[in-house]
Amino acid sequence: MAKRAFVTGSSHGLGAHLASRLAGDGWKVTGLGRRPEAETPGTAGVDYIQADLSRPETVERLPALLGETPDLIVHNAVSYPPRGAQELSLADLDSVFRVNALAPYRLTLDLLAAKPDTRFTSVVVVNSESMYHADRDSGVYAASKAALRVLTTALADVCRSRNAGVATLLLGPLADPDKVEQLRRVAAGRGVDEAEITRIFLRKSNPDLVIEELIDFESCYRSVQYIADLGRAANGMVCRLDGGSAGSLI
Numbered sequence: 540m541a542k543r544a545f546v547t548g549s550s551h552g553l554g555a556h557l558a559s560r561l562a563g564d565g566w567k568v569t570g571l572g573r574r575p576e577a578e579t580p581g582t583a584g585v586d587y588i589q590a591d592l593s594r595p596e597t598v599e600r601l602p603a604l605l606g607e608t609p610d611l612i613v614h615n616a617v618s619y620p621p622r623g624a625q626e627l628s629l630a631d632l633d634s635v636f637r638v639n640a641l642a643p644y645r646l647t648l649d650l651l652a653a654k655p656d657t658r659f660t661s662v663v664v665v666n667s668e669s670m671y672h673a674d675r676d677s678g679v680y681a682a683s684k685a686a687l688r689v690l691t692t693a694l695a696d697v698c699r700s701r702n703a704g705v706a707t708l709l710l711g712p713l714a715d716p717d718k719v720e721q722l723r724r725v726a727a728g729r730g731v732d733e734a735e736i737t738r739i740f741l742r743k744s745n746p747d748l749v750i751e752e753l754i755d756f757e758s759c760y761r762s763v764q765y766i767a768d769l770g771r772a773a774n775g776m777v778c779r780l781d782g783g784s785a786g787s788l789i
């Protein structure tokens with residue numbers, strides 16, 4: 540029988556790629572995002588739940604909606620703060636933290652509690668090297684991801700007694716289509732090579748990076764596969780695909 544995977548944030552970006560690649564590799568995939576299904580890539584083999592993870596009722600009803608706890612859970616959904624940090628209301632802040640940290644935590648606890656001990660579940664938590672770099676603009680996002688990282692460690696302790704493993708996939712700047720398009724436009728405007736503009740962007744956005752290209756979605760998928768294949772040994776692991784951006788000692 541096909542193994543079951545659940546991918547949050549599957550309606551766009553990296554999550555859409557992960558859901559589609561898992562389905563292509565024979566997983567029975569359920570994805571989740573906020574936009575209507577008609578506005579998603581609509582990949583064959585991916586069932587879609589339209590739901591808002593900032594709402595408590597979504598998190599409460601998801602275990603029943605999913606039925607059996609999936610064999611693989613990928614917490615990928617992300618809420619980027621909608622405005623400059625100085626303008627965020629308490630409700631905005633609450634929503635960012637719910638989507639990025641609290642929903643994955645609560646949902647993982649509930650899904651693990653609902654699963655028989657005989658079945659192993661891998662949980663992959665997508666995180667960001669941004670958590671190491673807080674300034675006035677990025678601090679809220681960074682703090683939500685830092686909270687997610689600490690909660691993931693707490694989940695790893697829970698996993699020990701629940702026949703499950705939770706690992707962090709810690710990513711650096713991704714080659715998401717919007718970013719690539721922006722860089723392409725800048726390169727065309729200046730009449731320079733796109734690869735050179737990307738190198739300049741990476742050097743400026745994070746001077747510690749040792750990579751000169753954005754991280755491609757496929758490398759992220761292969762990392763998810765690797766973590767899932769490791770099974771129990773991946774519990775508590777941090778798989779860093781981040782261009783070395785947090786420095787050599789971390």
Ligand SMILES: NC(=O)c1ccc[n+]([C@@H]2O[C@H](COP(=O)([O-])OP(=O)(O)OC[C@H]3O[C@@H](n4cnc5c(N)ncnc54)[C@H](OP(=O)(O)O)[C@@H]3O)[C@@H](O)[C@H]2O)c1
Pocket residue numbers: 547548549550551552553554571572573574590591592593614615616617618638665666667668669710711712713714715
């Ligand atoms: N992009 C980067 O350079 C980068 C770098 C490091 C780490 N990461 C991490 O990689 C992951 C994917 O990032 P991305 O840039 O690919 O994201 P993205 O393209 O902005 O997509 C975010 C996904 O999350 C969903 N989402 C947002 N708010 C939601 C909510 N309230 N309820 C349910 N779903 C919600 C979105 O659904 P709708 O659009 O349908 O609302 C969308 O499917 C994130 O965990 C991010 O932190 C990204």
